[in-house]
Amino acid sequence: MPFEFAYAVKDDYSGNDFSHDEKSDGDVTSGSYRVLLPDGRTQIVTFTADHHNGYVAQVTYEGEASYPAPAPYHPPPPPAPYHPPPPAPLYKPAPASAPEEA
Structure with a gap:
């Protein structure tokens, strides 16, 4: 079935930059897509596809990798040296007082 489409995205905020176009006459499909790689180059794939040759792609690059x-x-x-806190004083109960008489 014949068809044709294309789209492109270029978003400076996220760094996404890619496109794709494709068309078919019902027997042979052809097109290309390109994407900006993290190293700064643009990868371009040009392709054709049919029932006799399958998918045939040519890959090229534009720009220099950096x-x-x-x-x-x-x-x-380094972490600060550990100094444990001083020991708590020993518990000394208060002296018992004589019960008060009523």
């Missing part, structure tokens, strides 16, 4: 320099490692400071 990787940020790794951040220097700074180990966390």
Whole structure:
């Protein structure tokens, strides 16, 4: 069955940048899609598909891959030494007083 469609997304906030277009005459389907990769390149896949050759794709890239320099490692400071609290004083009951007489 013949068809044709296309869509594209470019969202600067999230960094999503991709598109896809495809069409078919009922026998052969062809199209392409592209996506911005995390390394800064754009991957482009151009394809055809039919019942005789199957799915045939050509993959190309635009741009140069770039990787940020790794951040220097700074180990966390050592924990403060533990000093237990001083022992509680021993319990000394108050001296017993003589019962009061009524």
